[in-house]
Amino acid sequence: MGVRPLYRERKRMLAQTTYGRWLPPQLSEHGGKIDQLIDVLHVFMAVLFIAWGIFFVYCLFRFRAKQGHAARYEPVKGLISKYAEIGVGVFEAFLLLGLSMPVWADYKNKPPAESERLPVRVVAEQFQWNFHYAGKDGKFGSTDNSQITASNPIGLRSDDPAGADDIVSVNEFHLPTGTPIYLRLTSKDVIHSFAIPTMRVKQDVIPGMEIPIWFTAKEGSESEKLREQMVQHFPIEGANWYKLRHMIASEDHKSSGGEVLLAKGADLGDSFVKGKELIESLQKAGVAELVMQPRHPLEVICAQLCGNSHFKMKATMVTHDAAGFNAWIEEKSKGVEFEDF
Ligand SMILES: [Cu+2]
Structure with missing residues (x-):
């Protein structure tokens, strides 16, 4: 209806x-x-x-x-x-x-048809999101809790051929736009809540249960395109590394002499001190404003207070067009390697 x-x-x-x-x-x-x-x-x-x-x-x-x-x-x-x-x-x-x-x-009431949807298993844990893709063969490898290690967070069985090309992505959720995404959510420990604010998706994740949820990202909402739409201008006067640390430059920032001080795609450095120095040198060189865009415009968050590091239980979400997503699968499907810790 x-x-x-x-x-x-x-x-x-x-x-x-x-x-x-x-x-x-x-x-x-x-x-x-x-x-x-x-x-x-x-x-x-x-x-x-x-x-x-x-x-x-x-x-x-x-x-x-x-x-x-x-x-x-x-x-x-x-x-x-x-x-x-x-x-x-x-x-x-x-x-x-x-x-x-x-x-x-x-x-x-209307889950997308099996033939149309992309299934992804999501295994939550304190404090990360593990995304399990079936890989090129379309078959999920079986998992076994006793095989869980630091490098194999979902316990994918190494003796199951269906799992040989599976992809396990930690805190990075890749998906194509325009295709229904069918998630099967479960948790290894406590109750979490899988939330993607920009997709209006939120679902509790409960240990011992597998809960399906589905959504389709609109075509045109590819991360690449969104980044360009989210360009913001910040006056260099009062610019603060801490506020801008998740952003990258949208264009080359040049001194009056034409020297590139902050290249397109670069960030302000990985520490407050480095960022402050860079901002000061830009200001001295006559740059009036920073033109920045988010490095990752989309994210998955945990919406359930699940422990002392709940605040950092976030995954970046990368939306691709169909070709870009297939290329990602192709690249990642080359085989999962396990190391034992
Ligand atoms: Cu959580």
Whole structure:
């Protein structure tokens, strides 16, 4: 059951194409409907809040304690308040039955067909995400917990030929755009929550269970393209390495003499001291602003407080076009090598 959009996605109120003060960019095929629901709810709540707030303040003044006034305790029989209550009730029922449930059912009841989807196993642990791809043969190798080592975090069995070309990627999630991604989530230790804010995906990950979740990244949301769309300008005056440490230069930054001080694609160095020196030398050379873009525009995060290093349980997410993804699979499928620690 589809939901007719209340207004076109292009005219959406709160979402945006870069990170900022509203919702993060929305890059999945199903996410537009979720955002629409969030928008409608927020507008509805704002209207209720303002209207009831005004009424409340009005009542405080209108019915304040005064000489010669006594309170009456019988309920008021006002038609306006009755209809307002009924109206709010009807609208809330509409939100639930007319918008939320169809959006959720549409998303949750129809897993993509097996022939179309890319299956990826996700094994969470404190504090990293392990992504298991079937490789070129399309078959997942079997796993065995007793074979887990530091270099084989999911315990892929070395004696299973199906696993010979499997890919295990730690904290790096590669996927093609335009293809339904079918994730099978599980955890080695505690409850985590697999969350991709830009894909409007969030699902608890529970040890002992395998929970499927699926989404499709929109075509055009390849990391390469996003990076170019997320270019930001920072005045060199007051530029801070710490805030810019996950960004790379979008263009060559040159001195007035034409010498390249910060090349396109380079970052500001791996420490505060190095970054500060570089920023100072750029400033001295007459560079007025830094033109930067994120190194990894997308990420997977853990949305469940899962232990003392929960904050760093992040994976970078790299979206490719179909050819780019196949090339990645090709390169990584060359064989998994295990070292024993
Ligand atoms: Cu976690």
